[in-house]
Amino acid sequence: MRGKRRRGVPEPQYRELDFSMLKMSLPHTVVKRGVEFTVQQTSGSNAEEGKSWICPVCVISIEPGMMHTVAWDTHRGVQTRRHFHNHCFKIFDGLLP
Numbered sequence: 528m529r530g531k532r533r534r535g536v537p538e539p540q541y542r543e544l545d546f547s548m549l550k551m552s553l554p555h556t557v558v559k560r561g562v563e564f565t566v567q568q569t570s571g572s573n574a575e576e577g578k579s580w581i582c583p584v585c586v587i588s589i590e591p592g593m594m595h596t597v598a599w600d601t602h603r604g605v606q607t608r609r610h611f612h613n614h615c616f617k618i619f620d621g622l623l624p
């Protein structure tokens with residue numbers, strides 16, 4: 528036994544997982560005023576080029592690549608999906624315009 532350790536063994540599977548986790552977090556549920564929302568965090572880096580979103584709370588656009596919150600009414604479905612700034616979703620009262 529010389530105590531020699533193996534080194535330089537890459538784990539590409541791990542790297543791939545980390546990379547996709549950065550783009551989109553797992554969805555979770557948030558209830559606001561009795562309305563259930565499905566919420567995800569996204570970096571926006573998987574958006575089509577040049578695409579940006581208008582946050583319904585502050586009506587300021589969210590730039591591509593900016594970490595933000597995507598939320599939709601769980602019962603009405605993903606067509607109600609909106610993009611929010613993270614801090615705006617915290618103060619969002621649950622009423623979609």
Ligand SMILES: [Zn+2]
Pocket residue numbers: 582583584585586587611612615
């Ligand atoms: Zn906002």
